[in-house]
Amino acid sequence: MTTVIAFIVIFGALVFFHELGHFIFAKRAGILCREFAIGMGPKVFSHKKGETTYTIRLLPIGGFVRMAGEDPEMVEIKPGHRIGILFDKDQKVNKIILNNKEKFPNCRIVEVEYADIEKDLIIKGYPDDEEESLQVFPIQQTAVIVENGVESQIAPLDRQFASKTLWQRFLAIFAGPMMNFVLAFVVFVLIALLQGVPTNEAKLGEITPDGAAMSAGLKKGDVIQSISGSEITSWSDVVEIIRKNPNQKLDFSIIRGGKEKEIQVTPQEKVVEGKKIGLIGVYSPVEKSPIQAITTGAKETYFWTKQIFVMLGKLVTGQFSINALSGPVGIYVSTDEVAKSGIFYLMKWAGILSINLGIMNLLPIPALDGGRLMFFAVEAVRGKPVDRQKEGMVHFIGFALLMLLMLVVTWNDIQRFFLK
CATH class of the missing domain: 2.30.42.10 (PDZ domain)
Structure with missing residues (x-):
C-alpha cells in the first residue's frame, strides 16, 4: 500500500506540474482552456470552475489541457437548422440549444439563415417569420452551445489556440516540459535543505x-x-x-x-x-544552507539531465535495446525498491523521473510536445503554419505508434517482473 500511495503521489505530481505549465501559459495568452485532465480514458472525478473542467481519469498514462481550437470547435450551425435561443439580461444570446429544445420552454425558436459563432458572433434567422440578426454574446462574457444536455462554451476566434502569435503558442507548449525541470530543481533543493549538503x-x-x-x-x-x-x-x-x-x-x-x-x-x-x-x-x-541548497539543486538537475541524454544516445546508437525501456509497470516496481530506502531517496527518484518526463516530451516526436515545437520551427522558417489537417494526421499517427510502443514496453515489464 505504501508503494501504491507513493506511485500515485509521484505520478500525479509529475503530470500535474507538467500540465500546469501548459495551463498557466495558455491562460496568460488568453486561450480558453476547456479541460485540465490528469490521466487518460474514462472520467473518475470531474469539477468545473470558471471556464475549465478539472478531471481525473482512469488510466495513469499522462494528462492533457484541452485548449479551444485544438480540437474541432463546435458543430456547424447550417442554414435551415431550427435552434433554440436563450438570452441574458441584456438581450444578448447566451445559450444556443441544438436539440431537445422541449426541455427549455422559455427558449426562442429560430430558423437559421446564417451563423458565425467564431468571428462575427452573429446569428441571422427567422424568429416568428421575421428575419433578425442576433449578437451571440459580448466579448467579455460567455455563451454556450447545448447539445444532448451538455453545455460547451463558445470560443471566439481570438480565444482559440491557432489565433495566437507563434511565440505565445511556443510558450504554451514548451511550458509543460519546462515545469518538469523546475519541479526537479525544487525537489533537489528541498532535499538539500532538509538533509543538508x-x-x-x-x-x-x-x-x-x-x-x-x-x-x-x-x-x-x-x-x-x-x-x-x-x-x-x-x-x-x-x-x-x-x-x-x-x-x-x-x-x-x-x-x-x-x-x-x-x-x-x-x-x-x-x-x-x-x-x-x-x-x-x-x-x-x-x-544546511539555503545558498548551498540552491547550488546543489542546480548541480543535481544538470547532472541527471546530462545522464539521461547519455542514456538516450546509447539507445539511439543501439547500445541499448527496447527491452531496456520501462513503462508504468517498471516505474512502479522501481518505486517499490526506492521507497524501502526512505523518503529522501523517494524524493530524489521523483526528481529524476520529472527530468526524464521533461526530456522525453521535448523529443521531436509527433504527438509529444517536442513534435508540436518542431512544427512551430517549420512555421517560423516558412513564414506560415503547416496545414492543420496534415499536422493533425502526423500527430495522430505518432500517437498511435506511441501507444503501440507503450503496450510493448508494458508487456516487457510484466514479463520481466511478474512472469519470470
Whole structure:
C-alpha cells in the first residue's frame, strides 16, 4: 500500500506540474482552456470552475489541457437548422440549444439563415417569420452551445489556440516540459535543505548504530586530526584511508570538545563491484544552507539531465535495446525498491523521473510536445503554419505508434517482473 500511495503521489505530481505549465501559459495568452485532465480514458472525478473542467481519469498514462481550437470547435450551425435561443439580461444570446429544445420552454425558436459563432458572433434567422440578426454574446462574457444536455462554451476566434502569435503558442507548449525541470530543481533543493549538503570538512557526520565507528566510540562532530600518523585535512582524506584498510586497526587522533583523544577503529570489510573496501559506518558532515541548497539543486538537475541524454544516445546508437525501456509497470516496481530506502531517496527518484518526463516530451516526436515545437520551427522558417489537417494526421499517427510502443514496453515489464 505504501508503494501504491507513493506511485500515485509521484505520478500525479509529475503530470500535474507538467500540465500546469501548459495551463498557466495558455491562460496568460488568453486561450480558453476547456479541460485540465490528469490521466487518460474514462472520467473518475470531474469539477468545473470558471471556464475549465478539472478531471481525473482512469488510466495513469499522462494528462492533457484541452485548449479551444485544438480540437474541432463546435458543430456547424447550417442554414435551415431550427435552434433554440436563450438570452441574458441584456438581450444578448447566451445559450444556443441544438436539440431537445422541449426541455427549455422559455427558449426562442429560430430558423437559421446564417451563423458565425467564431468571428462575427452573429446569428441571422427567422424568429416568428421575421428575419433578425442576433449578437451571440459580448466579448467579455460567455455563451454556450447545448447539445444532448451538455453545455460547451463558445470560443471566439481570438480565444482559440491557432489565433495566437507563434511565440505565445511556443510558450504554451514548451511550458509543460519546462515545469518538469523546475519541479526537479525544487525537489533537489528541498532535499538539500532538509538533509543538508555534504561538506569536505575532516569532521564526522551522522554515525550508523551498527558500524565500527559507533563500536569504537567515535561521535558525530569529532574533528579528525590524523589517522595512523597520516595528517588529515579533508573528508576525502578520511574516506581514502578507511577504504584502503579493511580489517586493519587504525589510530584516529581527534578533537572533541577542545580536547585531543586517541581512538582505535577497525574498518569492516565490504565487497563493492568486486573490490574489497573498508567501511566504519559514518557519513560526511553536512551543512544546511539555503545558498548551498540552491547550488546543489542546480548541480543535481544538470547532472541527471546530462545522464539521461547519455542514456538516450546509447539507445539511439543501439547500445541499448527496447527491452531496456520501462513503462508504468517498471516505474512502479522501481518505486517499490526506492521507497524501502526512505523518503529522501523517494524524493530524489521523483526528481529524476520529472527530468526524464521533461526530456522525453521535448523529443521531436509527433504527438509529444517536442513534435508540436518542431512544427512551430517549420512555421517560423516558412513564414506560415503547416496545414492543420496534415499536422493533425502526423500527430495522430505518432500517437498511435506511441501507444503501440507503450503496450510493448508494458508487456516487457510484466514479463520481466511478474512472469519470470
